Amino acid sequence: MFHISYKSLRYFVATAEELHFRRAAERLGITQPPLSIRIRQLEDDIGSPLFERDRRNVRLTKVGAVLLEEARPLLAQTELLSKSVERAAMGEVGEIRIGVTQSVALMGKVPRVLRQFRREYPDVRLTLVEMLSNAQLVALREDRIDVGFVRIPGTLATTQTDFQAIPVETDELALYLPSDHALAKTLAPVDMEELANETFVFYEREVATGLHEPLLALCKRHGFEPRIEQQAREPTTIIGLVSSGFGITILPRSFTRIGQEGVVVRAISDPGPPIKTWLTSLSDNRSALIRRFCGHFENLMT
Known part of the structure; x- marks a missing residue:
C-alpha cells in the first residue's frame, strides 16, 4: 500500500495532459527540476514507470494511463471539496x-x-x-x-x-378598539387616562414578556392597572376578540397588518418607549x- 499526495497527483495529471515536462511545469507555476523529482518519487512509490521518455517524446505507460483515468475525478472532487470548505469558512454555505x-x-x-x-x-x-x-x-x-x-x-x-x-x-404601541367603541369616533390620539376603566384583552404573560411589561408600565405611569379579562396566545386571536367586543388592547402598530374587520387603530398620545x-x-x-x-x-x- 502506498500513499499518493494531492500535490503529486496534480503534478502527474499536468504532465500526463501536456506530455511535456517544461510546459507542465509552466502550467503549474514551478520550474522543471522539482516537477521531474516529484514524478520520479511517484514512480518509485508505485514501483512502475508512468511515462516513457526519449529525447523527443513523452508517452504514458499503461500504468500511467490507468492512474490518469482515476486521478482526474479525484482531483476534481478534491478541488470541489476545498472550495466548499473555503466557502463554509467564509460563511457562504451551511444552515x-x-x-x-x-x-x-x-x-x-x-x-x-x-x-x-x-x-x-x-x-x-x-x-x-x-x-x-x-x-x-x-x-x-x-x-x-x-x-x-x-x-x-x-x-x-x-x-x-x-x-x-x-x-x-422598532415599533410603537397603538390602541386597538372595536369599531363601535366611543373612542373610535375620533381620529385624535387617545390619552391613556381615558382607558382606566376599560376591559383589556391581552397576551398571556409567559407568551409575550416583551409586550406584557411595557403595557403594565404604561398603564402604571398613567395611574391605573389594566383590567385584563381575556387572554390569548396569538395576536390574531387577541385582535379577533377585540373585534367581537370582548375589550380593547394595546399592541405594536405593525399588528395592523393582520387587517381584522371591525377593529379601529388609534394612536396613543404618550405611548411610552418604542418596542x-x-x-x-x-x-x-x-x-x-x-x-x-x-x-x-x-x-x-x-
Whole structure:
C-alpha cells in the first residue's frame, strides 16, 4: 500500500495532459527540476514507470494511463471539496437555525432583510423555528438554535453578557378598539387616562414578556392597572376578540397588518418607549456563517 499526495497527483495529471515536462511545469507555476523529482518519487512509490521518455517524446505507460483515468475525478472532487470548505469558512454555505416569534411575519424590515439575505446567499439554508422569546434564549444556550428574533425588554437583551443583541425592528404601541367603541369616533390620539376603566384583552404573560411589561408600565405611569379579562396566545386571536367586543388592547402598530374587520387603530398620545425586536446570538459564537448573517442585518439596519 502506498500513499499518493494531492500535490503529486496534480503534478502527474499536468504532465500526463501536456506530455511535456517544461510546459507542465509552466502550467503549474514551478520550474522543471522539482516537477521531474516529484514524478520520479511517484514512480518509485508505485514501483512502475508512468511515462516513457526519449529525447523527443513523452508517452504514458499503461500504468500511467490507468492512474490518469482515476486521478482526474479525484482531483476534481478534491478541488470541489476545498472550495466548499473555503466557502463554509467564509460563511457562504451551511444552515442557520433561526428562532422566531409569531409576530415576525408582521414586521416590516425583518422579512425584507431575510429575503435579501436568501437572494445573496442561496446556498445558506435558513431553518425557522417558532418559539417564544424567553424560550429562544434557553434554546440559544442549549445550541438548539443559532440566532433568535426576540421581543424582550431592552435591559434583558443588553445586560446578559452571554448574548449579543442587535436591534432590528422598532415599533410603537397603538390602541386597538372595536369599531363601535366611543373612542373610535375620533381620529385624535387617545390619552391613556381615558382607558382606566376599560376591559383589556391581552397576551398571556409567559407568551409575550416583551409586550406584557411595557403595557403594565404604561398603564402604571398613567395611574391605573389594566383590567385584563381575556387572554390569548396569538395576536390574531387577541385582535379577533377585540373585534367581537370582548375589550380593547394595546399592541405594536405593525399588528395592523393582520387587517381584522371591525377593529379601529388609534394612536396613543404618550405611548411610552418604542418596542424593540433584537437579533440575538451567543457572544462566544465563532461561526463565520452566523457572523455574516448578523453582520448582514446590522449593516442594513444602520
